[in-house]
Amino acid sequence: MIDTTINSNNTIMSEIIDLSQEIFTGMPVYKSLPQVKMSIHNTHEEWEGIKNPTTVTPSVYKLEMGEHTGTHVDALNHMDKAYKEKSIDTMPLSMFYTEGICLDLSYKGLKELIELDEIKKACLNDELDIKKGDTILLYTDHYRKNFGSDDWGNGPGITAEVARWFGEKEIAAFGVETMSPGVPKVSNKEVHRICGELGFTHYENMINLNLLVGRGRFRFIGLPLKIRGGTGSPVRAVAVFEN
Numbered sequence: 001m002i003d004t005t006i007n008s009n010n011t012i013m014s015e016i017i018d019l020s021q022e023i024f025t026g027m028p029v030y031k032s033l034p035q036v037k038m039s040i041h042n043t044h045e046e047w048e049g050i051k052n053p054t055t056v057t058p059s060v061y062k063l064e065m066g067e068h069t070g071t072h073v074d075a076l077n078h079m080d081k082a083y084k085e086k087s088i089d090t091m092p093l094s095m096f097y098t099e100g101i102c103l104d105l106s107y108k109g110l111k112e113l114i115e116l117d118e119i120k121k122a123c124l125n126d127e128l129d130i131k132k133g134d135t136i137l138l139y140t141d142h143y144r145k146n147f148g149s150d151d152w153g154n155g156p157g158i159t160a161e162v163a164r165w166f167g168e169k170e171i172a173a174f175g176v177e178t179m180s181p182g183v184p185k186v187s188n189k190e191v192h193r194i195c196g197e198l199g200f201t202h203y204e205n206m207i208n209l210n211l212l213v214g215r216g217r218f219r220f221i222g223l224p225l226k227i228r229g230g231t232g233s234p235v236r237a238v239a240v241f242e243n
Helices: 116-125 142-146 160-168 188-198
Strands: 002-006 012-018 037-043 058-064 072-074 097-104 135-139 173-176 201-204 218-221 232-234 238-242
Touching: 097 116, 116 160, 160 188, 188 201
Parallel strands: 097 135, 135 173, 173 201
Antiparallel strands: 002 012, 012 238, 037 058, 072 201, 072 232, 097 218, 218 238
């Protein structure tokens, strides 16, 4: 989804690109995390006192899901028990409202590691610098190629070396299209630990990153829900290009 703001002269002032998956019953979730269930809790017909209605129009849905559902951000207390006090509601909002860049790594295959020299080369290719406080989005095209397939859980992921380099750059976060930032059973656990150690985070299950590559800097917004003690939260992530 792309939204645009147009002024009185029919000039596009801003472009907002949706980076978040839909949330729906039975959607893919990571390994043993809670399955998503949506059910009708109230209907308009019920509110209007209609007996035996021929139609049912939802007025309220009941949602059952984990914090790490769909496009979401991890809290630091998710990374390791050493950071148990750093829940999602304690993290500064400035971490989720940043400048952003998107790097093209769409040539990476299933379960391949994204190496540091590839990150640096992607920056050079698009003449991009990583700045303190940035959010770095990694486009692998995994969502369009594999969402809902048997290979959805087998995406590429960054190495621990890349995670540490990001942390040393003092970024706010990075984001991936896959269900995990590293490759499971290879680098994923260490990537999480490094994020906690160096105080930055990551987004998972992003979409539409193909619409960002080659376009330079943008405003990134990925605000979490204010879940008391939460280990993460679904987000409605967007990229905003101002003209």
